[in-house]
Amino acid sequence: MASSPLLLSSALSRNPNSGLSIRRRRHGALATTASSEEDHSTKLVTFLGKGGSGKTTSAIFAAQMLLEPLHLLKKADAELNITQGVLEGVVGEELGVLPGMDSVFTLLALERLVGFLGNLGRRNLRKDKYDIIIYDGINTEETLRMIGVTSRARLYLKYLRNMAERTDIGRLAGPSLLRLVDEAMSLSTRGSNLNGKMSSEIWDILERALERGSSAFGEPREFGCYLVVDPNNPASVSSALRYWGCAIQAGAQVSGAFGTASPHSDVESEEIVKNFSPLPFALCPHVPMGSLPDWNAIISSNPSEDARNLLSAPASSSSNVMEPVKFDPSKKSVSLLMPGFDKSEIKLYQYRGGSELLVEAGDQRRVIRLPPEIQGKVGGAKFADRKLVITMR
Template sequence: MALFTLTPLFTHQNPNPNPQIRAKNPKFRSIRASVRANSGDSPPDSTRLVTFLGKGGSGKTTAAVLAAKYYAKEGLRTCLVIHSQDPTAEQLIGCKIGASPRMYSDNFSAVRLETSKMLLEPLERVKKVDARLNLTQGILEGVVGEELGVLPGMDSILSALALEKLVSFLPSERYSTKREFDIVVYDGISTEDTLRLIGATERAKWYLKYIRSMAEKTDIGRVTSPSLLKLAYESARSNYGSSDGKTSTDIWSDIEQILEKASVSFGDSSKIGCYLVIDPSRPVSLISALRYWGCAIQAGTQICGAFGFASQSSMAKEEVAEKISPLDYALVPYFTADSSMDWDAILNSLSLDAKQMFRSANNPNQASVKFDSTKKSVTLFMPGFDKSEVKLYQYRGGSELLVEAGDQRRIIRLPAGMQGKVGGAKFIDRNLVVTLR
């Protein structure tokens, strides 16, 4: 049982067992049709988030600008969101990017997220709610937001809030108003930071469960949590009125539902498109892309395809495509930032494969989890990892399987007819096959 560090399975015990998209081009019907089919209680169309993952220097920012320019040319209202001080995007589009969305050409807008500025709006929301609830008795009103610096972790939290305003992952009254963008292309601080953001809502559900338990079952929790809960809830949902009339139980349930809906959205390829970016001239870039593919699955999303920047020294397309199969792979033109860049020529030179990947909003062919009730086994697709990097745990009898890999933890809930203890596990190709007893 030393394989995949399975020993913890038997040693760790649980101590407490809208308006339509305006694109006239019929090539985008696949996106619209997919959104309608997967929207649930959302309107027919919704803003789609597109982001790129890859090793630093592989062309992540360049791919983001290229995608944004392509969507805009095809008639989709597009916003490029940059969250770093790297000037690469500005060099590529030929102008400065400000801290609020601005249109630079037909259907193409851009914004640079600055955490120090984004910090001010949530603080003002909290102040307004506190003034009504009188929780801090006026102390909070004296806090000067411009004096506050950015602490580690704030970047991810505030970028998530900014993206929610642009994309609206959560079905709400805001869907009754006109959406500003059809596509939001996000270029985060780093691939690791983007993966944390993608997995944040699912992980937050785990923390919420324990926080709620402490709030409802401890003396200090029952005394302090109702006021703090209302402050946080009304500050986060300031556009939807107050929480008057709602009990703490109602608010906890609302928060759980919000996180659940957001978590589902990140796994829906009609609402979020994650693509790998590979520099074929650097073998380590391909190795990193495979690892990020596995990390994205662990974070709770799927990879829709991979792009490589073609150059004379690049590996053959077939060689890369074979190594990342079954992902779709397309080459895009290799170019560098230049003030005289001809974007029309660059976009016209895109291959049909590249254009099809940008257009597609279909679910990936490779399922991340497969259940076989006959063999009583679970197959986990885990590209980029080997057996020494995967750990399995069970804390709740045999109802769940916790998978740890890539500095991410993922809970797999087992179907009723397959619940049981892990009997063994083996790695076959890129799949971890877990047998249950």
């Protein structure tokens, strides 16, 4: 049985009255209070990897490195209130969690700390500001579904709005649907700001909020996503490459990859670095099990230097990573970065008269909107160098 992940909250040295709280729940996050009173975006950091590859260890390493010195550790179940109060006023026995809804509620909980949805969730934000939140999900598949929630919700919203505005039944049911959305936002964000607005305004607000949420996962300044791999385990390497492709499908940009060092070697192999090129790669130091780790010694050791540099790298350094989508009007083609997949695993669909491509792979679907000069019918597709190159005609 998998152990429950951790929720951590830590104070910086400038605020000795704040503390580090830890509790066990179905998902975990680490939050650090902001070092400035100015309003600025909070960065969310998470790790993707096969179970047993060191994903949670890497998250703790990042927390120790980013949040030292740690002053206080205490029980604080109500500190961030991530799993309580989301549905206040609803009798718990009345409702169960629908299949696949776990990731939605996880995202809503993180929204209370990060503010993915902008003005829509502003009333729900705590007065505390955070620089970084490190999230260690229950498993990588669930984290990927959480990342892709806003992108998928945008598609549903788009079609619901079309139906509500262009059909008789939609115009009849639309106001009731929007009232339901308003009530849901009131429950999940403790006070929606949709009340009293016209239907068209509410649709626009929801659309902008979801667009803001989906774009945040593709912005390295707001979201740091790292792969974790056991270099000595081929299955772990294969899974990490696939998670790279799945993260791209979900709308995220991967910032780098970490390998977990073995007890007898802390030297990265050229082959493993090549496997994840052009992503920056670093080894996390080996953390012995069975005893309380000396994190001060681990963080300050030479083998930790590359990992520290990767975690501390500015977001601008991510510009060297290959673009997930690249259009070539001269060849009337589009290249999709799809690491971890082969051609047989990828399904292509075409809609809207050739203006959009729907790419399905790795339990994720992604809509590619084609520029006018490339639009047309698919003429062919080939897979090379981790890229699916689609030629239009």
